[in-house]
Amino acid sequence: MKTLLINGRVILPTGQEATDILIEDGRIKAIGSELDQELATTDQIIDVAGNIVAPGLIDVHVHFRQPGFTAKETIKTGSLAAAHGGFTTVAAMPNLIPVPDNANQFQKMLTLNREDGVVHIKQYATITVNREDGPLVDFQALKEVGAFGFSNDGSGIQTATEMVAAMQAAHEVDLPICAHVEDAGLKGDGVMNAGATADKLGLPGIPEISETAQLARDLVLAGATGVHYHVCHVSTATSVDLIRQAKAAGVHVTAEASPHHLFLDETMITTDNPMLKMNPPLRRPEDRQALLAGLLDGTIDMIATDHAPHTIAEKTGSMLTAAFGITGLETAFAECYTHLVKSGICTLNQLINWLSVKPAQVFNLQNAGRIAVGLPADLVVLNVTQPYEIKAAEMQSKGQNSPFIGDQVLGRTIKTFVDGKIVYEQEQRA
Known part of the structure; x- marks a missing residue:
């Protein structure tokens, strides 16, 4: 043909x-x-x-919900959404039921991805068994069957002991740890950024230290172990500073920002609106500006959507009870082009770098991220x-x-x- x-x-x-x-x-x-x-x-x-x-876009952070949550999304609908958004390669998170935390289940997951997906779907394995505090997965066995990396996305690793062991194991198999940085105790029952807006709306807040405290810990551990440590959905100015300092010190750290954290902030939450509930939450305008500055100076390597589909019922009512997360695959390029390129903040080539070239380079995708003969x-x-x-x-x-x-x-x-x-x-x- x-x-x-x-x-x-x-x-x-x-x-x-x-x-x-x-x-x-x-x-x-x-x-x-x-x-x-x-x-x-x-x-x-x-x-x-x-x-x-352009080269097909690459999203290293999506949720396709199958198996376990197919009322929200399926591999077929999620991959069709990716194609609609211009994405040709995506990496799917493992917060599923059953969890792909062993070689047998992981192989079944790869088969589902291959049979039902219309784009290339890479698959993360979990860091711990069943994504719970406790035993680590068999990193070597999961690499051998095709793990893209290791993540407990949706949950932070709560103890330094567990994280350093995971980093050592991931480093041994030369695959990244992709971290959802969140101290569960500091987050508490918060539903949006802690501060004046949350207080005004009478909603419990999520303090920025729930992200930054764990990130600071992990950056020290990453430096000690030599692992490739990738920070998911960075949301605060302090996090950007910490990552910038770690890179300058030689830590093998990379990071992503989502379109919603780049273009939305807590000042836009004027009512109890569950459509604006996400984790990490929308932060302050100055955090949003710091993320943009981090993209422009290379501290943040790429844009990733954290595509998180839910049913209508799950995103209706109050932020107190609604699910965290929004979809992103079908809106990412257009929102980024409109806010960044059309406004003159960056060039189209820079945007393609963040959405395609750099993800391929960072995650060693040899056959993606550029247009070239062969x-x-x-x-x-x-x-x-x-x-x-x-x-x-x-x-x-x-x-x-x-x-x-x-x-x-x-x-x-x-x-x-x-x-x-x-x-x-x-x-x-x-």
């Missing part, structure tokens, strides 16, 4: 270029503006009409000139728990290719 993409503005490692891409048998066969000789043997010609052609044709075509409204009815995810619904944005996904096959295509309306 040969496909020729013509008239694209292609994001290449050397920069943006008006050129064409030839895809053959799922891989990029040629890149250039003089591919006319291929027309006679090409099965399909796709005119992308001056739109952006690589799999994992590509996304993006219209960045015509504004549109984010609508729940157009979402592929089961979860519609997003505060971004209704936003006017730029950056619509037109087509997504995985291994040269179209896995999402914008519906053409009369």
